[in-house]
Amino acid sequence: MARIFSRLAARVATITGSYLAFIVAVTLILVWAVTGPLFDFSTTWQLVVNTATTIVTFLMVFLIQNTQNRDSLAMHLKLDELLRAVEGASSSLIDAEDEPDAALAELKAEYTQLRAEHQALASEHQALADKHEALEEHHEALKGRHEVLASRATTRSRT
Secondary structure, three states: OOHHHHHHHHHOOOHOOHHHHHHHHHHHHHHHHHOHHHHHHHHHHHHHHHHHHHHHHHHHHHHHHHHHHHHHHHHHHHHHHHHHOOOOOOOOHOHHHHHOOHHHHHHHHHHHHHHHEEEEHHHHHHHHHHHHHHHHHHHHHHHHEEEEEEEHHHHHHHO
């Protein structure tokens, strides 16, 4: 039964998430609105759309939640596999979604600190790279000047 429900939920989510489903829904609402004068905007006329939308909404909540649960689980499994397979990755994050909120807050604080340290190191690295580039430019200028002076010295020694 669970398998049938999962398949049904996935299909319904795919169908109702399409632009055609939206067009059908808008068309139904327009038909309902246009028929209002035919029924003198009666209570029954209003009750039809209210009941239909309530039933559809109620059922869709469960179908969408099932689909989101499956997608979330699949994504977590894929991320867990990446954490397991990538050398140097922290395997302590596998199944992090099962941790209590306090543990997740601690993990977030640790990774926020790591990011800040990384940004500081990246800034330092960039400053060193800029300094290195400036030194190389200065070296090239000195090298060019040396060649000019060496050429002059060679010319003077020949005369």
